[in-house]
Amino acid sequence: MTTTPLRLVQLFTALSAALLAATAILSRTDPGAVNGVVWIRAAGILLLSLLSLRWAAQLRRGSRGAYRRLLWVSIAGSLGIAALALLPDSPFPLWFRIEQGAQGLVLLALAATLLHPATRAGLQPTR
Numbered sequence: 001m002t003t004t005p006l007r008l009v010q011l012f013t014a015l016s017a018a019l020l021a022a023t024a025i026l027s028r029t030d031p032g033a034v035n036g037v038v039w040i041r042a043a044g045i046l047l048l049s050l051l052s053l054r055w056a057a058q059l060r061r062g063s064r065g066a067y068r069r070l071l072w073v074s075i076a077g078s079l080g081i082a083a084l085a086l087l088p089d090s091p092f093p094l095w096f097r098i099e100q101g102a103q104g105l106v107l108l109a110l111a112a113t114l115l116h117p118a119t120r121a122g123l124q125p126t127r
Helices: 004-029 036-060 064-086 094-115 117-121
Strands: none
Touching: 004 036, 004 094, 036 064, 036 094, 064 094, 094 117
């Protein structure tokens, strides 16, 4: 099984941790740049990325369930981020939307990697 999905999820997790760190720093230095919605989303994304790390490790062992979960996260996450970035009255500040855009690109790359036949070929046969 290729290591590309794991590396992409590791990048997603690093970006998620950086997002939460930036949220914490900005809440101290510029409280107006951070609201409660930002905190909730940043923490939620970090939690999701940590779960995704576990699923990526399971995917390396050929788990079809992990494959489906990661595919769902990558597609739904990309769509959710696109909606977040495009909504005109979004409660998220510009700096947050930009970072989310970077995460959305990583998730799109993950979806493309997961949909590649070579990735699917490494999955365990169905029972």
